[in-house]
Amino acid sequence: EDKVVQSPLSLVVHEGDTVTLNCSYEVTNFRSLLWYKQEKKAPTFLFMLTSSGIEKKSGRLSSILDKKELFSILNITATQTGDSAVYLCAVDYGGSQGNLIFGKGTKLSVKP
Amino acid sequence: GAVVSQHPSWVICKSGTSVKIECRSLDFQATTMFWYRQFPKQSLMLMATSNEGSKATYEQGVEKDKFLINHASLTLSTLTVTSAHPEDSSFYICSARSSPNRVDKNIQYFGAGTRLSVL
Numbered sequence: 001e002d003k004v005v006q007s008p009l010s011l012v013v014h015e016g017d018t019v020t021l022n023c024s025y026e027v028t029n030f031r032s033l034l035w036y037k038q039e040k041k042a043p044t045f046l047f048m049l050t051s052s053g054i055e056k057k058s059g060r061l062s063s064i065l066d067k068k069e070l071f072s073i074l075n076i077t078a079t080q081t082g083d084s085a086v087y088l089c090a091v092d093y094g095g096s097q098g099n100l101i102f103g104k105g106t107k108l109s110v111k112p
Numbered sequence: 113g114a115v116v117s118q119h120p121s122w123v124i125c126k127s128g129t130s131v132k133i134e135c136r137s138l139d140f141q142a143t144t145m146f147w148y149r150q151f152p153k154q155s156l157m158l159m160a161t162s163n164e165g166s167k168a169t170y171e172q173g174v175e176k177d178k179f180l181i182n183h184a185s186l187t188l189s190t191l192t193v194t195s196a197h198p199e200d201s202s203f204y205i206c207s208a209r210s211s212p213n214r215v216d217k218n219i220q221y222f223g224a225g226t227r228l229s230v231l
Contacts (some may be wrong), residue, residue, distance in 0.1 A: 042116075042205065090156075
């Protein structure tokens with residue numbers, strides 16, 4: 001059965017801390033892995049990863065994929081209160097229509 | 113990125129009535145859109161895949177007669193919850209997948225979601 005597992009499920013840090021969120025997966029036909037940030041409503045797209053070892057970076061956020069060990073990490077440096085959200089990891093498991101399977105998410109709370 | 117608009121954001125209805133939710137891709141054409149359901153503190157569960165000009169593909173356990181999907185154009189998909197009951201109360205989110213010929217190809221962009229409350 002295809003699955004995506006995220007850890008930790010929740011995390012509380014203080015502003016300025018660095019956090020690492022984990023995502024492991026088991027899917028039949030891996031095509032890509034995506035990270036989203038969900039605040040109150042819609043998940044907003046962060047990164048799409050398809051190749052191992054190539055870091056994607058956007059400001060204080062970065063992510064990397066390991067296709068051999070079947071996991072990805074999302075790093076956030078110098079966290080701010082605005083980073084508080086649920087971070088979702090999703091895997092495109094190679095269906096003809098690009099269907100995604102989502103992990104349960106990591107709830108990040110950044111305290112002032 | 114691309115913008116997906118979903119309306120309404122919140123709807124309250126009486127048991128037995130039907131509710132229509134719209135999902136529009138505002139600045140790109142989407143041959144494929146997806147409908148998800150999200151329960152509190154749970155992840156997104158795919159309900160169905162909506163294809164422009166053809167029938168939707170439903171996930172196992174999702175009643176196609178209850179959740180009617182229409183994808184009449186390349187920028188609009190609708191989900192109609194028919195004869196809604198309290199157990200249908202949930203957060204429904206749509207997404208649209210960017211086309212393979214875009215720079216940001218094959219990424220699902222999400223609408224803001226619709227909170228449905230059935231009394």
